[in-house]
Amino acid sequence: MPPAMAMKQLALDIGLASGPTLENFHAEGNAQAVAQLRQALAAVPSSDAPTPVYLWGAPGTGKSHLLRAAYEALRNQGAQLGWLDPRMRWPTAFDERWSAVLLDDVQRYSEAQQAAAFNWFINAMNPASGAPRWVLAAGELPPADLPLREDLRSRLAWGHVFQLQPLTEPARRAVLQQQARARGLALSAEVVDYMLSHFSRDLGSLSGLLDRLDGFALRTQRAVTVPLLKAMLQGE
Numbered sequence: 001m002p003p004a005m006a007m008k009q010l011a012l013d014i015g016l017a018s019g020p021t022l023e024n025f026h027a028e029g030n031a032q033a034v035a036q037l038r039q040a041l042a043a044v045p046s047s048d049a050p051t052p053v054y055l056w057g058a059p060g061t062g063k064s065h066l067l068r069a070a071y072e073a074l075r076n077q078g079a080q081l082g083w084l085d086p087r088m089r090w091p092t093a094f095d096e097r098w099s100a101v102l103l104d105d106v107q108r109y110s111e112a113q114q115a116a117a118f119n120w121f122i123n124a125m126n127p128a129s130g131a132p133r134w135v136l137a138a139g140e141l142p143p144a145d146l147p148l149r150e151d152l153r154s155r156l157a158w159g160h161v162f163q164l165q166p167l168t169e170p171a172r173r174a175v176l177q178q179q180a181r182a183r184g185l186a187l188s189a190e191v192v193d194y195m196l197s198h199f200s201r202d203l204g205s206l207s208g209l210l211d212r213l214d215g216f217a218l219r220t221q222r223a224v225t226v227p228l229l230k231a232m233l234q235g236e
Helices: 003-015 031-043 063-076 111-125 150-156 169-182 189-198 203-220 226-234
Strands: 053-056 080-084 098-103 134-139 160-163
Touching: 031 053, 031 063, 031 134, 031 160, 053 063, 063 080, 063 098, 063 134, 080 111, 098 111, 111 134, 111 150, 169 189, 169 203, 189 203, 189 226, 203 226
Parallel strands: 053 134, 053 160, 080 098, 098 134
Antiparallel strands: none
């Protein structure tokens, strides 16, 4: 590999932050939901599957973060899992080897995805073999208001339903600083102020902006400042 490419690859490797976990989820206002997930993760797989859980809330409240965190935690336990989100146009059939089923962004499911999600849910609760499986799902609306087929809406309301609360501004700042530290970045209050005042304030968008800024700082070998952020945006 040429030196320039090697340096670029090294910079990208150093800049990779850890993925979503329950530990790096800021639980302010959502402690009960996180506690329920921890309890469920400790019970999967087991002879008695945990009660299904449905998380809902506005974009940026951390729904996908928690689903991905649960997915990775279960995978690390050696579990095989079913995962469905709107990007998966052709869902597979339910697999008896799965220990859990995770359904993300359910409000955006197509008819085919709704059919698959309903099938997965029914098979998870009443499998042909073995004990029931856990179901964890997330969407932007409470089950009764989801634009989905009625039988799927009713199943999503079967278990624990938690509305995720958005972070306060101090908590949002704390999360950005936490994510920056995980990347080895020094993020000044001035940069955080600029991000919060000039961009979408939902945490998902801010985290994506931080990812791009991290990569740009590594490639240019410059400290993270407001001028650097402006230069990155002007070059896009």
